[in-house]
Amino acid sequence: MRQWTHYPALDLSPILAVSLDQIVRHGYDATSVRKIAAEVGVTVPALYYHFENKQAILMALLDHAMTTVTAHVDAAVAEAGPDPVARLSGAVEAIVLYMAHHRDLAFLDSERRSLSPANLARYVEHRDRIEGLLRDAIVSGCRAGVFRTPAPAVCGRAILAMCQGVAGWFDPSGPKKAEETAADYVRIALAAVESA
Amino acid sequence: MRQWTHYPALDLSPILAVSLDQIVRHGYDATSVRKIAAEVGVTVPALYYHFENKQAILMALLDHAMTTVTAHVDAAVAEAGPDPVARLSGAVEAIVLYMAHHRDLAFLDSERRSLSPANLARYVEHRDRIEGLLRDAIVSGCRAGVFRTPAPAVCGRAILAMCQGVAGWFDPSGPKKAEETAADYVRIALAAVESA
DNA sequence: ATTGACTTAGCGAGCGCTAACTAGAATTCT
DNA sequence: AGAATTCTAGTTAGCGCTCGCTAAGTCAAT
Incomplete structure (x- = not known):
């Protein structure tokens, strides 16, 4: 009962966690895929292996x-x-x-x-x-x-x-x-x- | 009395009017100074004659x-x-x-x-x-x-x-x-x- | 002669995105 | 069991484009 009052911490992949942080801090447009990749510790094409494009990250x-x-x-x-x-x-x-x-x-x-x-x-x-x-x-x-x-x-x-x-x-x-x-x-x- | 209930149409310069329209439609980051200038019917440096930089337009x-x-x-x-x-x-x-x-x-x-x-x-x-x-x-x-x-x-x-x-x-x-x-x-x- | 309101031309940087390649793990074939 | 293959999760290198912004010149009105 009242299980819905519980909001456990998010369980996001490293790419999504970093993207969320960056987008909240600087906005979607001002967040570049290069910045996300660098913050995650990978290169840019690694992002494109997991997501079709930048907008797909936002949509996820x-x-x-x-x-x-x-x-x-x-x-x-x-x-x-x-x-x-x-x-x-x-x-x-x-x-x-x-x-x-x-x-x-x-x-x-x-x-x-x-x-x-x-x-x-x-x-x-x-x-x-x-x-x-x-x-x-x-x-x-x-x-x-x-x-x-x-x-x-x-x-x-x-x-x-x-x-x-x-x-x-x-x-x-x-x-x-x-x-x-x-x-x-x-x-x-x-x-x-x-x-x- | 109750003069404050009147909201007359805005009286903005062409640059500000176009900028407002574009920013509302596409967002500040997605609105380029080139787009604003083209829409106003002038070249980019004309904007910089009236405003110090892009952010000054938003601030105005x-x-x-x-x-x-x-x-x-x-x-x-x-x-x-x-x-x-x-x-x-x-x-x-x-x-x-x-x-x-x-x-x-x-x-x-x-x-x-x-x-x-x-x-x-x-x-x-x-x-x-x-x-x-x-x-x-x-x-x-x-x-x-x-x-x-x-x-x-x-x-x-x-x-x-x-x-x-x-x-x-x-x-x-x-x-x-x-x-x-x-x-x-x-x-x-x-x-x-x-x-x- | 000077000022106000522009113009032409272009710099350097960052953008999203991609083709081509690679190291290691997992799977399949003989 | 061991070799061959495929898959996963990346890498290096770089294309084409747009970005904010500026130096220097123009030209009509004061």
Whole structure:
């Protein structure tokens, strides 16, 4: 139970680990394949043995991010059962924990612009699914009369955006632990939808 | 009165207008000075007659963004007087209107990573000022007993993040006008801080 | 005669990416 | 079992291109 609150450290190949670090620090465009190779301790063509091109490295990292967050959020919502309060709470808690524990992966979201149309579509689809999860929970809460917000769709987007913001400021060595922050955000989200 | 709800179209020099368009479409790193020059209809050194280097173009645009949003939010908060509800409402309304009307300028926020340390510091200072405005309004509302959120600082960050998200999805040809969206967000923000 | 707003021409560096080769491990054939 | 082959995970060397940027010249308006 509540297995989805656990976010173990990432298990990435050396190339992906170095690439993630470099992209987070300097951005995708400013990260050259030469720099990645040098940091890994291999030559450039070694990268091309494992990945078709530079964008495939970014996409592999984004795939990792997508599967990680989707698995946790889906598990949280499934465990919550049919109650809209529990579903929204679970989704927000899982998302915030992800943002706090994997700030680097979360940052990659801002590099989606570098994706080809096909890859971008796949990524956007995933993001829409999570937004849909939030919106559905809010809408069903409104139908059940437990949420009173007059704008469920806008509310869903607002909540997702505020959760994503956590990755930008959360400090693991700061005063608030990830779990406390997640609890704060659950309370804020429930208040935002005007939970009865 | 309420002059700050007006966001007139930008008045940018041809170089800055083209640069903004290109940076929003392709990102700062992927926008070359050659592309900007060609789009403006001049040669590359003409850009260097008006700007010291490429980053100075980005910084000029960010300066424009900073002064625009700061002027409007400051005016909104000043007009609100001492009431925390009015101050928070005014700030959120002004920020959301800015995000909806100047989505391109708002997008530049994600390019702050390309700034030199000195320029970045100046930009972060400005962002912190706005976050401080929100936090102060929330804290004084808590002191006055009109807001009941147990985490005013976290709440301020959450509200700023959700407002910034508007720039990412707002569609001027969509069903919701900017003013309606701003009203939605004011209501969400007041609910989020648990306004009595 | 000077200034403002450019132009032509081009430097040096870094970019993503690839063809061709190689050392060692694993597998298959006789 | 031992030789021959194939596969894995790289290497060296370098192509063609674009990048930010600049020195030096032009030319109309002040």
